[in-house]
Amino acid sequence: MKTERNPEEGEKQQFRTLSGIPVEAVYGDGPAPGEFPYTRGVHADMYRSRLWTMRMFAGFGTAQDTNARFHELLKAGGTGLSTAFDMPTLMGRDSDHEWAIGEVGRAGVAVDSVEDVADLFAGIDLSAVSTSMTINGPAPILLAMYIAVAEEQGVDRSHLSGTLQNDILKEYQAQKEYLFPPRPSVRLVTDVIRFTAAEMPRWNPVSISGYHIREAGSTAAQELAFTLANGFAYVEAAIATGLAVDDFVPRLSFFFNSHLDFFEEVGKFRAARRIWARWMRDRYGATDERSLKLRFHTQTAGVSLTAQQPEVNVARVALQALAGVLGGTQSLHTDSFDEALALPSDDAARIALRTQQVIAHETGVANVVDPLGGSAYVEWMTDELERRAEEVFTHLEDLGSGSLLEGVHAGIESGWFAGEIADAAYRYEREVNAGERIVVGVNAFIEGDDPEARRLLRIGQDTEDLQRKRLDIVRQHRDDEAVAAALAQVVADASDSTTNVVPSLLDAVRVRATLGEIVDALEGVFGTWVEKSVI
């Protein structure tokens, strides 16, 4: 599903402006795009040879509902899939759990068993599409379900291409969708890294995510610093299991927010690439060039969308998306304008995708690599964000007595990350409140809001009832003894920290153990986590 721009191999395509002026691939001096430290981009010709993947995040209702949206997005020119799960799924609970009441299928798609994943991807060739799954606590279980569905479709796991978010550290810092305590959770992350490194060469086992840190209220510098620090932590954790750095780092990917301050965002993306390249080479001894290249997905800033005059969000999203593209993103989700009000409607999701297509095909910005490189302001901003991030790394290194992994654990346990983020969020809120920051349509230019004009996506109670029926049917048609045996094996493997738990998860989902049953089994071994509340 890659977007090829010059299908005729060997023939050099001419890139011209709208007025016909021929333009070069890159302008300026210094290390070129595709050269260490990759500040200007990870490929020499970037979007000239391949546009970014237009990967729209979607999920609501039952698996069939979301499957229909997937087919629409692919038909409309989307080039990758990205799955949003509902709250009970994200929290590892089945749809008939008492905590799931009122939340089934509301904020994403409900998944209880491998049958739901099969319906989710019905009619989609899993060997031909790349799929991203936004799931963290139960990530290894969803990976197992995806593999099982592909194998039932006749697609070998080695041919699967996609990304599992599987970034548990930022859950403790920002998004708060954790299931178990941090240390066994990091072990599950490294189990997935080990499994995919050995068996799934086209799979990204972790998408190290600043997005949620930023949405929770951090600054751009904090997003950059905390995210990369988490990346270093996973690298240290995986090396500690015996993997060599170049065996898994090439498949680590990143996920950043693109917020409103245009040049700050561009600087952030550029600084991220430079920091990662330097740390991987100098600190962790990576020599494979692919280990040094930070690849990332971008999503526009949901938190910047306003409920007031929501159509204006189309402009915000376009500018944020442009910053992501000028920052050299590998894939992009553009938010729908109605997301401060509800889940995206079909029309709003289509406009969001069209916004990317306008940037890609009409504006000419994809013709030149890192067109802002060399701007005194952008170069200064890149350096400044790098400097601020390095200050955070030094702090965490001190906390962890030289280990970033231990420093990140210490910062989570003490509530340091959550406190820093809450401080930044409140500072911003006070500035808006005091009128020091203008939010168009909210604290200025408020005329013209028309609540009557809104057509929102609504998920009714019938979804919840239907999903519970689907789950009942799965439970009735399976071999309960096989399920019990598979869950016992999950417990045994989880209890031995040197055993990789992914194979026993695969066996459990194949016999139709549910997500909630597997999470309960793991919880029996790992326990739960209550955060230190920091206001």
Place this chain on the structure above:
Amino acid sequence: MDNDTPDQGSGEAPVRVVLAKLGLDGHDRGLKVVARMLRDAGMEVVYLGLRQTTETIIDAVEQEDADVVGISMLNAGHLTLGPRMVEALSQAGLDVPVIIGGIVPDDDRPAMAAAGVAGVLGPGASAEEVVACVQAACRRC
């Protein structure tokens, strides 16, 4: 209703507000900001944090003698969970108003009001709006 903030020489005890995330949703940015806004306005905030149930919230209301309950949801669960909270408080014999913050479409507001929810605060609510909403809901203010 007394418009003076309670800590400015009125002699009354400050308004006590229990704040919680009800249900599975973990988005706590808004609730934390609201906690600080209310504190800055002189109110006492009992911040319960994540993954609370109607039972844990009622326990806190009783123990802390709270005047108002604020619950936050960004997961579209408000139509189910909002009325459940109101009902649970009423069954516990507690006459304590409930305010819901989060993403609540305008169309849902009449249903929330009909279910006895005292106030709804959406994205972008200012500190003044947040404080005014709590004061308007508070029975003894």
